[in-house]
Amino acid sequence: MAERPTTSWRHGIAEEAAEIAAGTLVPECACMTGLFPEKPLRATDAVLDTFEGQLAGLDDAGDEQVFAVVERVVLALNAVDEAHEGSALETDEREELCDYIDQSLTEHGVALTARHGLGRYQLTDK
Template identity: 80%
Template structure:
């Protein structure tokens, strides 16, 4: 399965902590732990757990059911973002989350290109209708 964005964010935090401990990173340049507090990571993982739980069998689902899965994950991520003051997911994080949703659906047999085309959307507009982050 495609790697969750939270996995790479946690890796970045750990790497930065190692560099700080080794003295190879100026503390004023350290930002990962501030950008990705544990509450954000945990809440995001909970949303992605639920999303992943809905993926088995999605390849046989109607467009409406697939889009409902996407809507639920996006709305849940909206709530996570809002709980973090509306600035939890910046540009890079938004792209990572959107790619994760797309790749996860694809890995479970959904032709995202065809799905979006059937609904008059561009390939990368799958989450746009509901996304606030």
């Protein structure tokens, strides 16, 4: 199963906290908590919960319906970013989310990027 980017981000936060506690990282050098505050992480997870809930019904869906689901998740993620002054999802995070969306679709039998000759990151361009 595709791993949510938020899981990876939270893992990085926990690793830094453990390194600080162990004395192998000085707090001034820790960046994960600043990059990934809890409120935008929770909001991103809520968007991904909705997206994942829609995946099961897509195995027989037409491309137009699948693209509509992708559009909704992208617009919802954009809204999360806007609600956090444009600092919740930078380029790297957006690429991880694109990868997650495509992997999740593929795992549910929807090879949208392959059918349309799109790169994984082009899936969300429209």
